[in-house]
Amino acid sequence: MITPNLSLILLAPLAGLGLVLMTPSDKTSLIRKIANLTLLVPFLLSAWVFVSYDAALGGYQFIQKIPWVVPFGISYHLGVDGINSLMLLLLGLASFAAVMVSASIKERVKEYYILLLITVIGTYGAFLSLDIFFFYFFHEIAAIPVFLMIAIWGSERREYAAMKLTLYLVAGAAVALIGLIALYLHTGVGSFDLVVIQQRLALHPIPFAVQNWIFPLIVVGFGVTLTLWPFHTWAPVGYTEAPTAISMLHAGVLKKMGAYAIIRFAIQLMPEAAHAWMPIIATLAIVNILFCGLVALTQRDIKYVLAYSSCSHMGYILLGLACFNGIGINGVVFLMFAHGIMAALAFAVTGFVTDQTKTRNLDELGGLAKIMPFVATCFIMAAFASAGVPGFGNFVAEILVLLASWDQYRGLSVLAVLGIVITAIYMLKAIRLGFHGPLNPKLASKITDAHSFETKLPFVLLLTVLIVIGCWPAGILNHIGSSTKPIAERIR
Amino acid sequence: MFPTINWSLISLESFMTLTLVVLVIMDISLPKKTNRDWIGIVSFGSLFGLIAFWLTQHNLSGSTFGGMFVMDSLAWFFKGFFLLAMVFVFAMTQQYFKALGGRRNEFYLLLWLALIGMSLIASAADFLILFIALEIMTISLYVMTAYLKSDKLSLEAGMKYLILGALSSGFFLYGISFLYGVTHSTRFEAILGYVGTHAMNPMMLFGMVLVFSAVAFKIAAIPFHMWVPDVYQGAPTPVTALLSVGSKAAGFVMLMRLFFGIFAPWHQEWGLTLAVLSAITMTYGNLVAMFQTNIKRLLGYSSISHAGYLLMGAAAGTVLGASAMNFYLLGYLFTNLAAFLVIVLVFVAIKSDEIADYAGLSKRSGLLAATLLLALVSLAGMPPLAGFFGKFALLVSVIQSGYTWLALIAAVNIVISLYYYLLIVKRIYVDAPKVTSPILVSSSMKLLLSFAILGIIVIGIFQGPFLDAAITAVRGMAFGFIK
Numbered sequence: 001m002i003t004p005n006l007s008l009i010l011l012a013p014l015a016g017l018g019l020v021l022m023t024p025s026d027k028t029s030l031i032r033k034i035a036n037l038t039l040l041v042p043f044l045l046s047a048w049v050f051v052s053y054d055a056a057l058g059g060y061q062f063i064q065k066i067p068w069v070v071p072f073g074i075s076y077h078l079g080v081d082g083i084n085s086l087m088l089l090l091l092g093l094a095s096f097a098a099v100m101v102s103a104s105i106k107e108r109v110k111e112y113y114i115l116l117l118i119t120v121i122g123t124y125g126a127f128l129s130l131d132i133f134f135f136y137f138f139h140e141i142a143a144i145p146v147f148l149m150i151a152i153w154g155s156e157r158r159e160y161a162a163m164k165l166t167l168y169l170v171a172g173a174a175v176a177l178i179g180l181i182a183l184y185l186h187t188g189v190g191s192f193d194l195v196v197i198q199q200r201l202a203l204h205p206i207p208f209a210v211q212n213w214i215f216p217l218i219v220v221g222f223g224v225t226l227t228l229w230p231f232h233t234w235a236p237v238g239y240t241e242a243p244t245a246i247s248m249l250h251a252g253v254l255k256k257m258g259a260y261a262i263i264r265f266a267i268q269l270m271p272e273a274a275h276a277w278m279p280i281i282a283t284l285a286i287v288n289i290l291f292c293g294l295v296a297l298t299q300r301d302i303k304y305v306l307a308y309s310s311c312s313h314m315g316y317i318l319l320g321l322a323c324f325n326g327i328g329i330n331g332v333v334f335l336m337f338a339h340g341i342m343a344a345l346a347f348a349v350t351g352f353v354t355d356q357t358k359t360r361n362l363d364e365l366g367g368l369a370k371i372m373p374f375v376a377t378c379f380i381m382a383a384f385a386s387a388g389v390p391g392f393g394n395f396v397a398e399i400l401v402l403l404a405s406w407d408q409y410r411g412l413s414v415l416a417v418l419g420i421v422i423t424a425i426y427m428l429k430a431i432r433l434g435f436h437g438p439l440n441p442k443l444a445s446k447i448t449d450a451h452s453f454e455t456k457l458p459f460v461l462l463l464t465v466l467i468v469i470g471c472w473p474a475g476i477l478n479h480i481g482s483s484t485k486p487i488a489e490r491i492r
Numbered sequence: 493m494f495p496t497i498n499w500s501l502i503s504l505e506s507f508m509t510l511t512l513v514v515l516v517i518m519d520i521s522l523p524k525k526t527n528r529d530w531i532g533i534v535s536f537g538s539l540f541g542l543i544a545f546w547l548t549q550h551n552l553s554g555s556t557f558g559g560m561f562v563m564d565s566l567a568w569f570f571k572g573f574f575l576l577a578m579v580f581v582f583a584m585t586q587q588y589f590k591a592l593g594g595r596r597n598e599f600y601l602l603l604w605l606a607l608i609g610m611s612l613i614a615s616a617a618d619f620l621i622l623f624i625a626l627e628i629m630t631i632s633l634y635v636m637t638a639y640l641k642s643d644k645l646s647l648e649a650g651m652k653y654l655i656l657g658a659l660s661s662g663f664f665l666y667g668i669s670f671l672y673g674v675t676h677s678t679r680f681e682a683i684l685g686y687v688g689t690h691a692m693n694p695m696m697l698f699g700m701v702l703v704f705s706a707v708a709f710k711i712a713a714i715p716f717h718m719w720v721p722d723v724y725q726g727a728p729t730p731v732t733a734l735l736s737v738g739s740k741a742a743g744f745v746m747l748m749r750l751f752f753g754i755f756a757p758w759h760q761e762w763g764l765t766l767a768v769l770s771a772i773t774m775t776y777g778n779l780v781a782m783f784q785t786n787i788k789r790l791l792g793y794s795s796i797s798h799a800g801y802l803l804m805g806a807a808a809g810t811v812l813g814a815s816a817m818n819f820y821l822l823g824y825l826f827t828n829l830a831a832f833l834v835i836v837l838v839f840v841a842i843k844s845d846e847i848a849d850y851a852g853l854s855k856r857s858g859l860l861a862a863t864l865l866l867a868l869v870s871l872a873g874m875p876p877l878a879g880f881f882g883k884f885a886l887l888v889s890v891i892q893s894g895y896t897w898l899a900l901i902a903a904v905n906i907v908i909s910l911y912y913y914l915l916i917v918k919r920i921y922v923d924a925p926k927v928t929s930p931i932l933v934s935s936s937m938k939l940l941l942s943f944a945i946l947g948i949i950v951i952g953i954f955q956g957p958f959l960d961a962a963i964t965a966v967r968g969m970a971f972g973f974i975k
Contacts, residue, residue, distance in 0.1 A: 067880075069959055071815075074955075111854075137875045141876055144917075148921055151921070170874075174907060175900070175903055178899045185892050423591055435737075458884050
């Protein structure tokens with residue numbers, strides 16, 4: 001049997017990037033075709049990786065390892081387990097959808113696709129790497145392209161938003177980097193290789209006093225990426241002002257790199273410190289859920305509603321991580337995937353709508369479902385998913401998290417359930433104001449539904465996945481479970 | 493009896509001097525009216541010849557002139573560094589003076605003189621030779637800084653640099669006299685012998701501090717940074733580039749000879765001091781850089797902050813720290829010279845160094861904008877560019893030596909610096925250009941820009957071979973005394 005070659009997931013889009021760079025900038029339709037194809041290939045490869053991952057066997061598979069910087073013990077080490085194979089699938093779906101909806105970009109097309117491809121390649125690299133250095137290396141690659149994309153193709157306050165988002169994320173990452181380096185130095189094996197470090201720490205854990213100061217650096221540092229309250233303020237303005245593709249990718253996938261790093265490098269490697277710190281993080285998580293949820297309730301701008309909603313839902317991820325049991329981590333990984341798909345869908349639909357209406361204000365929208373029934377349906381489905389309606393993936397994930405937290409954090413769990421109610425309220429409000437009710441006559445002549453195959457494809461793709469995992473959670477839970485089990489045993 | 497001299501060790505400097513002498517003789521013996529553009533071309537060609545010759549010397553080691561001149565791996569590394577930097581500086585000079593017009597032949601001669609000085613600094617194994625080498629470099633830099641005789645800023649810069657530079661030379665000599673007074677020698681070997689067997693004492697401390705002040709002047713560390721903004725802004729841009737890369741690296745090779753060499757046994761005494769200086773230097777440079785409107789001045793403050801980052805490696809005081817400094821400098825060479833090359837080419841086209849005039853550069857020249865973008869992002873230390881791994885290695889070295897607080901301050905500084913670098917990026921990529929006429933770049937400059945970009949990216953991604961070179965340079969250092 002042919003097994004997938006993980007490096008191809010990086011090299012294929014890199015080759016595509018080279019082609020785009022060489023294409024003259026006035027050949028826009030050719031550039032679009034190359035870019036779409038460039039992101040379709042790694043998506044299909046990721047799907048192949050996901051399908052061929054042997055969940056019964058578990059562990060890291062399809063490993064590729066090349067020593068890279070020997071004096072530091074850095075190696076180019078790729079491999080997947082149930083967690084990152086799922087993240088690759090998420091990125092594949094979201095990035096392909098994002099490049100498809102980018103057809104609405106008409107200015108500086110070549111630069112746009114170059115930056116988009118660099119962002120996606122960096123993120124693929126981060127999820128593929130089993131080396132802590134290379135995870136950080138790849139994950140930071142996205143920072144500057146995202147800055148430029150927001151600053152060039154964003155809406156009114158784009159320059160402010162771009163700067164704020166970039167500085168917050170880089171600050172968080174820099175703090176996390178200090179933590180990661182300290183972790184590397186204290187393992188005593190002189191290697192950044194995650195597998196080597198795991199084996200070492202299983203036998204010789206880092207002393208608690210040391211763990212105790214490294215852990216918060218990593219968790220808070222990557223917590224910024226994950227919009228941990230009170231470091232979340234970059235996200236609402238950033239997601240709102242960003243072009244659609246970046247909102248989709250960032251809210252859907254890029255911020256999940258924060259959660260991924262916390263699971264892999266903080267909780268898994270320093271379980272003793274995790275037990276000391278995570279209850280505090282759990283409390284902040286509830287603030288995330290309630291505070292951001294309540295703020296979302298007051299917004300009149302549809303993208304702000306979605307952005308605050310995205311911040312709010314990260315609270316469930318943090319709460320799940322604080323539970324230290326298999327169900328909780330399963331729920332977290334499930335939620336990372338389901339929320340990613342949902343957020344990408346919601347921002348894609350919103351981008352489609354606001355490109356035509358030229359306004360994001362819910363008071364000026366209204367009755368859109370009459371003219372664009374297909375798109376409105378997609379939005380309503382995404383909103384229901386977000387509100388935890390059974391049948392969508394988010395329901396499964398949130399139930400798992402709440403089941404896990406019920407025994408340990410009863411009071412917080414009750415508040416977390418309240419968060420779901422709040423979500424339902426603001427999402428229903430957004431549907432009522434935006435898509436139902438009387439149609440704003442000024443808009444009626446300007447807008448049309450998604451008609452062509454290319455415009456419908458990204459919506460259908462994301463929605464299908466969201467429903468499939470909602471109705472058949474075992475489809476991805478087997479993968480997740482195979483890899484969260486050893487983590488859960490380690491941190492119990 | 494004269495000691496026998498091993499000429500092969502000093503052959504690189506001999507060839508440099510020979511080139512200079514030939515150029516000088518031809519310059520003064522040819523009639524005034526003869527076109528002298530060929531001096532630049534000959535210089536450029538000789539530089540490549542010397543680089544080829546330098547490559548053959550990589551296994552050369554030993555000392556000569558009775559131990560005053562040493563050739564070791566560190567000297568070899570930095571001589572290559574200076575030659576490479578000069579490739580960029582010569583090209584910048586050619587572009588810069590083509591636009592300004594007027595005589596420029598002496599300028600090339602002065603550049604050669606500075607190169608000889610820097611090369612000798614890398615090989616000095618005696619405080620007297622070090623002082624002479626330092627003055628050869630610095631005096632040619634004074635003249636070059638004030639070279640634009642009709643430009644007030646250039647004259648002011650030359651004056652400031654001269655006065656402060658002379659003061660720092662005075663400190664240096666005064667410091668040497670104390671070291672000599674205690675150890676009865678100016679040889680590094682003899683001083684190391686003393687330091688290795690004695691405890692720190694006030695006389696030596698006084699000497700060390702004075703000598704360090706001269707080094708700090710060269711690398712632009714606080715509190716000897718005052719000259720930087722005005723000199724960087726006023727000097728002709730090729731000189732600014734040389735100051736920010738060549739002269740700074742010469743300062744760092746001195747620093748390594750001193751703190752990783754002869755004073756290394758007393759690391760306990762000075763490690764913390766350097767760490768504090770490093771923190772203050774990087775923070776000051778970055779905070780003030782935020783408010784600059786002239787790009788040369790901004791890069792001046794940014795170069796202060798980079799001196800601060802580099803001092804982290806010295807504070808760590810380990811092989812790793814020194815190797816990280818070497819690696820950082822190598823990345824900094826490509827990164828900073830790429831930025832200055834763009835500044836020269838933009839100046840040639842629009843006659844301005846104001847950041848406001850860079851608005852919409854991406855629409856006027858895609859290559860210049862992309863080069864500047866990569867250079868600035870690399871200076872900020874973002875992957876996958878050269879600046880990232882340098883900062884990463886420095887952070888590892890300080891955390892390993894127990895200065896986690898310094899690493900956290902550096903992390904904050906990375907964010908501050910990113911802010912002002914991104915403001916420039918925003919100007920060149922987001923703002924609309926005031927003038928839309930394209931800026932044309934000659935194909936030879938395109939080649940050099942591409943070489944710089946390639947350097948920034950290749951060092952950033954394939955760090956291994958470059959780090960190995962940096963480590964080898966430290967490990968084979970003569971009078972090395974580090975863990």
